[in-house]
Amino acid sequence: xxxxxINPATGAAVAELNETDLAGMPERMQRARAAQRQWAAKSxxxxxxxxxxxxxxxxxxxxxxxxxxxxxxxxxxxxxxxTEVLPCALACNWYAKNAxxxxxxxxxxxGHLLFANKRTEVSxxxxx
Numbered sequence: 453x454x455x456x457x458i459n460p461a462t463g464a465a466v467a468e469l470n471e472t473d474l475a476g477m478p479e480r481m482q483r484a485r486a487a488q489r490q491w492a493a494k495s496x497x498x499x500x501x502x503x504x505x506x507x508x509x510x511x512x513x514x515x516x517x518x519x520x521x522x523x524x525x526x527x528x529x530x531x532x533x534x535t536e537v538l539p540c541a542l543a544c545n546w547y548a549k550n551a552x553x554x555x556x557x558x559x560x561x562x563g564h565l566l567f568a569n570k571r572t573e574v575s576x577x578x579x580x
Contacts, residue, residue, distance in 0.1 A: 453470075454468045454469060455469050455470075456468055456469075457469055457524055460526040461527075462526070466524055488578070488579075491578060492577070496551055496556065500547075500549070500551065501548075503544050503547050503548040504544070504545075504548045507541050507544035507545055507548065510540050510544065511541050514537050514538070514541070515529075515533075517532075517536075517537045518530075518532040518533040519532075521536045557573050557574065558573065559571070560572040560573065560574060
């Protein structure tokens with residue numbers, strides 16, 4: 453079955469899209485879990501490289517992406533560029549540069565004299 457994507461600003465049909473076959477969801481979820489395990493096994497440096505590739509893709513195709521957003525939700529292309537496309541590129545840039553610092557292991561000081569000989573570390577593990 454298909455669904456027609458309509459531009460709400462013009463009423464024009466943008467595209468015919470196939471509905472997701474829910475019978476295939478278990479297999480899709482299995483593939484997503486496998487991909488997540490591969491992602492979790494990568495170092496922050498490797499993840500940053502992939503995120504930077506995504507940023508470059510967005511920047512290189514910014515006009516096309518803005519046109520797609522504009523056609524699908526009725527925003528002007530400038531608005532789509534300013535509120536959808538560029539913030540995605542900026543977020544990719546921030547995550548590629550800062551994820552290791554923000555999500556890397558963090559040592560915590562002992563909170564009490566009784567625990568002076570103990571060490572605590574907070575680790576953020578990717579879940580999905």
